[in-house]
Amino acid sequence: RAKAEFDFLVERGILQPNAEEEFGINDPITRIEAVQLIVNALKLDVENAPTVVFPDVASNDTATVQLTSAIVQANIMNGNEHGEFRPHDKLTRAQMAAILVSAFKLKGETKNTFPDVHKSQEAIYTLVANRITTGFEDGTFRPNASITKANFAVFLARILNPDFRKDLNPK
Numbered sequence: 001r002a003k004a005e006f007d008f009l010v011e012r013g014i015l016q017p018n019a020e021e022e023f024g025i026n027d028p029i030t031r032i033e034a035v036q037l038i039v040n041a042l043k044l045d046v047e048n049a050p051t052v053v054f055p056d057v058a059s060n061d062t063a064t065v066q067l068t069s070a071i072v073q074a075n076i077m078n079g080n081e082h083g084e085f086r087p088h089d090k091l092t093r094a095q096m097a098a099i100l101v102s103a104f105k106l107k108g109e110t111k112n113t114f115p116d117v118h119k120s121q122e123a124i125y126t127l128v129a130n131r132i133t134t135g136f137e138d139g140t141f142r143p144n145a146s147i148t149k150a151n152f153a154v155f156l157a158r159i160l161n162p163d164f165r166k167d168l169n170p171k
Contacts (some may be wrong), residue, residue, distance in 0.1 A: 002150060005157035005164055007124045012160070014040040015153065018039050025153070028146035032064055032087035035071045037156055038103050042074065047074040049127065054085040076103045094143035096152060097123040097133075103157050114141040131165040 009015040014037055039046060046066040050073060057064050069084050071077045073099040077099055079085050091099075094117075100106070108129030117124050124141055127133045132155050135141040158164045 002154045002157075003156045008157050008161055008164070009037075009153055011109055012041070014156070025150035026148055028090040029149040030088050031077075031085070031091050031095075032067060033149065034091050034099060035067045035077065035087075036151055037152065038068055038076065038099065039070055041156060041160060042086045042103065044070040044074055046070040054079055054083065054087075056084040058085060074103075090146035091152070092144055093141065093147045094124060096147045096155070097121070097127050097143075099157060100132070100159060101126045106132075106159070113140065116140045117143055127155070131158070 006015060010017055038044075046069070049066065049070040051065060052069040052072045054057070054068060057068055059065065064087055068077075068087065072079075077085075106126050108126050110125050110129040112125065112128050114124070114135055121143060124143060128135070133141075154164070
């Protein structure tokens, strides 16, 4: 159902070919997998970013160190209150909203509300205002649920190409 979005991301080098087979589209996306897609989309310099050390990222895991350093240097993501990056944790839908709004400097307001979203989670409403997501059919957003790789990829494609938003009608 999201073939056009996946093809778009593959054409731009954000996803690898055969992403639907190899990407595990229905699996939850981890924080580091989301970082990889954002780094690819923004073409962040991973090789020259000053190294940021996290106690839960092994120094010999060069790829993860470079990715986390680049995303921190770009001021998109940081560690938690314990200084950990938690690269292999599942990304929640609320975290996804905050990261995408920060990465792409999205702005916007909506009158739509979700019964399960606190007013302080304004990034969620920014995504709604930009027609990136509408939430679930039951009227909820499920901010603490993990997001699938497919949904993250589709949201990313909608940000990068507004044509993918045309079928999203505001509530």
